[in-house]
Amino acid sequence: MSSQVRLKLLPRARCLFDEPVQVKVAGLRSRQVVTVRARATDERGVEFRSSATYRADGSGEIHLDRDPSLSGSYVGVEPMGLLWSLKADTLHKYFYKNKALHPHVVKFSVHEEEEKEEEGRMLAEVTNERFLIGEGVSRVPVKEGNVQGVLFTPPGEGPFPAVLDLCTFMSEKRACLLANKGFVVLALAVYTDKPDNVQPMHLDHFKEAVDFLQQQTKVGSKGVGIVSRSKGGDIALSLAAFVPGVEAVVWINGCSAIVGAPLYYKNRQILSPLPFDFDKVIRTESGASIIKYGLEDPKAKENKGTVVPVEQAKGRFLFVASGDDLNWDSKGYMEEMVERLKRHGKRNFESVYYPRAGHLLEPPYGPFCPSALHGLIRFPVLWGGDPQVHVAAEVDLWKKIQEFLRNNLSCDDTQTKAKL
Structure with missing residues (x-):
């Protein structure tokens, strides 16, 4: 040298x-x-x-x-x-x-x-x-009832707003980065078992996570926020629609209907899964496939029972969609939800659209991923996105997520003192 x-x-x-x-x-x-x-x-x-x-x-x-x-x-x-x-x-x-x-x-x-x-x-x-983890932030693995995740708590007495980070598969990255910013965050995976063993989903299990967060002594927000992407998105929407205490939901490149498996709540099926047609998967020369067109249209009459009734939600939404999402039609799903909320006289949402970003919108400054093995269908897929535009969207979105959660998860000192 x-x-x-x-x-x-x-x-x-x-x-x-x-x-x-x-x-x-x-x-x-x-x-x-x-x-x-x-x-x-x-x-x-x-x-x-x-x-x-x-x-x-x-x-x-x-x-x-x-x-x-x-x-x-x-x-x-x-x-x-x-x-x-x-x-x-x-x-x-x-x-x-x-x-x-x-x-x-x-x-x-x-x-x-x-x-x-x-x-x-x-x-x-x-x-x-x-x-990933800032000075003084605590990391505690959680295994309580049906809640299996990792809890991140900022240093200090609080009170802090509470956030449930719904990952499709377990990742602590986004959760602990949010904890660095002053949120109590529980990282929770939608899929904890092998994809081949996917069973019907129970919203009750995710409700337990919401309840667990609200019981934390440093939590001062009156309700819980949820950050989700992809499959986590339809679970987040369902929590907002059916479970009290969900005040703010960040939905990133998800679906407006239930995907993959039927959803149960209180021992009964509440939503059917949106069908997927593998004949509509497009193979590319790179060996990765475009699966965007495989899911059927949730607006079709026969798929009415798959759509999450977001109009029932009391909390606020931040909808985020990418125009070059090759995993599914997130822009179309966002537009469908916005239209439905307006039709019901609701204005409890904000929407953000990144025309040339891809599916995998993550916290900023990680490597851009154009394609990878899909965790559920087990073959490589294209995620989409113009690299430079996509990474700029990640920087912008990361600020917007924090602002949205802070603005909609107000903390009350008296609530925190009552828990101690």
């Missing part, structure tokens, strides 16, 4: 997962062309890499928030491009970073301009530790 070349991450090399960093290189020759690289390994041991070629300014410096990438994993000015463009050598790999206690470790390095297929000599290197 060159002793004169310096690679800096500002304001510091250790930060939270959802915090941006400024990447700066100094000590290069005037107008020198170099390659800046990043690499990280996920929880399954898969290595992801990215690279971009830059030309230094007259002072021998490169600022990623100012200077355009000339070629590589992305082009143009992308301050966090090396993070979101990380990808594996093999297709259809999702970056698994779901456990809160271990940071997302990224190695940044600067290399001399590469010749042919060879990686140029390394000039400088620095490690970025991106923590």
Whole structure:
């Protein structure tokens, strides 16, 4: 490595997962062309890499928030491009970073301009530790009745608003990042068993999670908020429609009807699953499929019994849909719910539409995932999204989620004191 070349991450090399960093290189020759690289390994041991070629300014410096990438994993000015463009050598790999206690470790390095297929000599290197769990946040595994999840609680006495994070499959990432912002959050998976063993779903089990959150001593909100995406979305809608105490629901790229299995509540079936037609799956050359057109239309008369009656909900909704969602027609489902709520004289919703984003809207600055193995149907699918537009949507949405939950989950000190 060159002793004169310096690679800096500002304001510091250790930060939270959802915090941006400024990447700066100094000590290069005037107008020198170099390659800046990043690499990280996920929880399954898969290595992801990215690279971009830059030309230094007259002072021998490169600022990623100012200077355009000339070629590589992305082009143009992308301050966090090396993070979101990380990808594996093999297709259809999702970056698994779901456990809160271990940071997302990224190695940044600067290399001399590469010749042919060879990686140029390394000039400088620095490690970025991106923590999911903030200082003082507690993480407690929960196994109580039918509630199996992980509870994250911010430091301090509170009172704090309560949020149920409904993941399709277990992930602690979004929950603990929200806890860092001052929410008591229970991460709960919709599917805890193997997909092959999916049984009818019982809304009562998810109601237990709502009740569990309301009983926490540091919780001060009069009701519970829910954050959901994909399959978690129709469960979140159902909780809002049938279960008291749900005050705010964030629905991201979900369905307006029940998907996958019938839904039961209080020992009776309340909703049937929307049928799926595998003949409408579109295979692509990459080996991944587009499944967007497989679900039948929830507005069809014969599917009336699958649609969640959101008009019954007392709380507020934040509907979020992506125009390039290739998993399902989230925009159409959002429009159907908005139309129905208006028809019932309801104005208890906000809607956000990202025309060129894909299905997997996540907390910002993780690797963009265009395709991966689907957890339920067990073959690779395309998620959609223009990478640069999608990751910008993630930054915007992350702020909107926090604002929505804060605005709609008011805390009362007297409620908290009564629990102690």
